[in-house]
Amino acid sequence: MRGWMVLVLAVLLPALANAVELPHYAKATHLGVTSCAGSTCHGAQEPFKTSNVLQNEYTTWLRQDPHAKAYKVLLNDLSKRIARNLGLPDAHTAKVCLDCHADNVAAAQRGRQFQLTDGVGCEACHGGGSTWLGIHISGASHADNVKAGMYPTDDPVARAELCLSCHYGNDRKFVSHRLMGAGHPRIGFELDTFTATQPAHFAIDKDYVERKGRQNSVQVWAIGQAMALAKTMDLMLDPEVGTSGLFPELVFFDCHACHHPMSDLKWNPRPSTGLGPGMIKLNDANAIMLRIAAARAAPELARSLGEKMRGLHRAVTQNREETRRLAGEIRTLSRQLVGVFGKRDFGAEDMRALLAGIAASGNGGDFFDYAVAEQATMAIGSILSAMRAGGHVPEDGYKRMNDALQRMFAAVAKDEAFRPGTYRAALRDFEQTIPR
Numbered sequence: 001m002r003g004w005m006v007l008v009l010a011v012l013l014p015a016l017a018n019a020v021e022l023p024h025y026a027k028a029t030h031l032g033v034t035s036c037a038g039s040t041c042h043g044a045q046e047p048f049k050t051s052n053v054l055q056n057e058y059t060t061w062l063r064q065d066p067h068a069k070a071y072k073v074l075l076n077d078l079s080k081r082i083a084r085n086l087g088l089p090d091a092h093t094a095k096v097c098l099d100c101h102a103d104n105v106a107a108a109q110r111g112r113q114f115q116l117t118d119g120v121g122c123e124a125c126h127g128g129g130s131t132w133l134g135i136h137i138s139g140a141s142h143a144d145n146v147k148a149g150m151y152p153t154d155d156p157v158a159r160a161e162l163c164l165s166c167h168y169g170n171d172r173k174f175v176s177h178r179l180m181g182a183g184h185p186r187i188g189f190e191l192d193t194f195t196a197t198q199p200a201h202f203a204i205d206k207d208y209v210e211r212k213g214r215q216n217s218v219q220v221w222a223i224g225q226a227m228a229l230a231k232t233m234d235l236m237l238d239p240e241v242g243t244s245g246l247f248p249e250l251v252f253f254d255c256h257a258c259h260h261p262m263s264d265l266k267w268n269p270r271p272s273t274g275l276g277p278g279m280i281k282l283n284d285a286n287a288i289m290l291r292i293a294a295a296r297a298a299p300e301l302a303r304s305l306g307e308k309m310r311g312l313h314r315a316v317t318q319n320r321e322e323t324r325r326l327a328g329e330i331r332t333l334s335r336q337l338v339g340v341f342g343k344r345d346f347g348a349e350d351m352r353a354l355l356a357g358i359a360a361s362g363n364g365g366d367f368f369d370y371a372v373a374e375q376a377t378m379a380i381g382s383i384l385s386a387m388r389a390g391g392h393v394p395e396d397g398y399k400r401m402n403d404a405l406q407r408m409f410a411a412v413a414k415d416e417a418f419r420p421g422t423y424r425a426a427l428r429d430f431e432q433t434i435p436r
């Protein structure tokens with residue numbers, strides 16, 4: 001194959017790999033949570049000892065998973081306020097809300113037991129059951145289920161596409177600054193951390209690995225960052241979403257650059273932006289994390305990403321054409337990195353280097369902004385759980401690192417109470433615990 005063909009394929013392949021239709025938009029009928037919840041299916045009270053899967057997934061979802069309450073949220077006072085401010089009759093009947101807070105497929109695709117009030121149910125993530133439930137209950141393999149239309153949630157690229165469709169948005173549903181201005185909370189997301197805190201209703205044990213392959217938290221994290229940045233660029237370039245009149249959509253920017261008291265003088269130079277004081281600043285948290293991950297797996301691309309991001313920060317304040325050009329290039333670069341990370345087996349050395357890279361970025365002044373500090377903290381959490389799962393850190397070492405990490409989580413617990421100084425001190429303490 002000629003060199004350029006390899007290059008073209010390298011760019012196209014990751015895009016093809018995630019071409020599976022999202023559960024929300026595929027044509028299958030959604031049968032409803034009840035049809036998964038039988039006590040010998042996924043509705044057991046306790047995990048089955050003799051089964052491959054836990055079989056109490058429904059119980060976990062119902063009792064602990066916020067997705068089970070996603071519809072009910074639309075009936076609370078905050079939702080009433082948001083609906084009123086947007087001029088909607090009700091939040092719980094508005095498509096704009098239901099598209100993310102429930103499994104809002106077309107009426108013709110709702111089975112007999114389907115209930116909108118179930119919120120984000122099994123099939124909102126695993127895909128409408130009509131095409132695969134038959135072979136699934138007679139014991140088909142995961143690969144065969146997926147071939148029949150089950151959504152491949154085990155594939156990190158497909159999972160990122162799925163979660164981000166609600167935890168960031170796409171060209172058909174999006175929490176714009178207009179929704180936030182009406183009162184919708186800020187949205188932050190990290191693929192690996194959120195998979196764990198959902199909470200996970202699956203266990204990555206020996207048979208999981210045999211059935212579905214190994215899962216490496218660091219790989220999931222890195223792919224999640226690349227997908228999030230690609231998605232942001234997609235939406236910035238989208239003619240419907242990208243602008244609100246004269247201005248670019250404000251959600252792409254650092255919320256706290258605008259939203260903080262003027263007496264709280266907090267500006268500091270940020271090396272990755274190159275911007276001076278008094279400038280509007282993109283939320284570049286995913287880009288910073290992605291550059292750190294890329295520095296380990298593809299240093300040339302990391303350098304290029306850093307340069308293009310600095311260019312984009314500048315262009316946004318100056319020139320719309322240049323902004324579009326750079327956003328397109330950053331999107332291509334992010335997709336390329338998805339491919340690179342997909343093939344990378346991140347090992348112990350990589351994990352230590354990534355932690356050191358994050359600490360260096362923080363010490364260099366990039367974590368003054370809340371959104372970046374929040375992503376850095378979740379990144380460290382993912383890397384640490386991968387180190388532990390891989391047996392790369394002794395248990396007492398893990399405990400020391402995790403204690404220090406918990407202090408970092410405390411420092412980002414509330415965006416409005418964020419103090420960069422406190423955070424940096426916690427990061428320095430964490431740095432001391434990284435094994436050499």
Ligand code: HEC
Binds near residue numbers: 073179184
């Ligand atoms: C693009 C998807 C999306 C859309 C559209 C959307 N939301 Fe949300 N909403 C979310 C996500 C994701 C969260 C959880 C954010 C988090 O905590 O990380 C959330 C959180 C909320 C919360 C806070 C819930 C809590 O437990 O405190 C309320 C209230 C809410 N949304 C109401 C609405 C209303 C009303 C609408 C329609 C006007 C709406 N949302 C539209 C995705 C969406």
Ligand code: HEC
Binds near residue numbers: 121154
């Ligand atoms: C917010 C998305 C989401 C929802 C809602 C959801 N799941 Fe999952 N589920 C996942 C992810 C992610 C995984 C892990 C990746 C994988 O193995 O597919 C998973 C894994 C599973 C597994 C596989 C476990 C294994 O060992 O192979 C089962 C079974 C399962 N879910 C059942 C359910 C049931 C039943 C419901 C509804 C009660 C449900 N899920 C709701 C995202 C979701």
Ligand code: HEC
Binds near residue numbers: 099
């Ligand atoms: C159909 C839309 C939708 C999809 C798909 C989806 N989510 Fe959510 N998610 C929500 C909404 C809405 C909420 C807020 C619910 C609430 O507050 O009650 C939420 C809440 C969460 C929370 C709790 C956040 C917090 O701040 O406490 C986690 C964790 C989470 N989702 C993880 C995931 C993961 C991981 C995936 C992909 C496997 C995923 N979600 C896919 C809509 C979705």
Ligand code: HEC
Binds near residue numbers: 177181
């Ligand atoms: C470029 C500056 C800018 C950025 C960036 C920005 N906002 Fe805003 N925001 C505004 C302005 C201007 C208003 C309208 C204020 C008014 O009506 O008094 C507003 C209003 C709001 C309100 C309603 C406040 C009220 O008093 O009711 C919320 C909530 C909000 N924004 C959240 C966010 C979030 C979350 C982000 C980040 C995703 C964000 N904003 C990014 C400028 C910004």
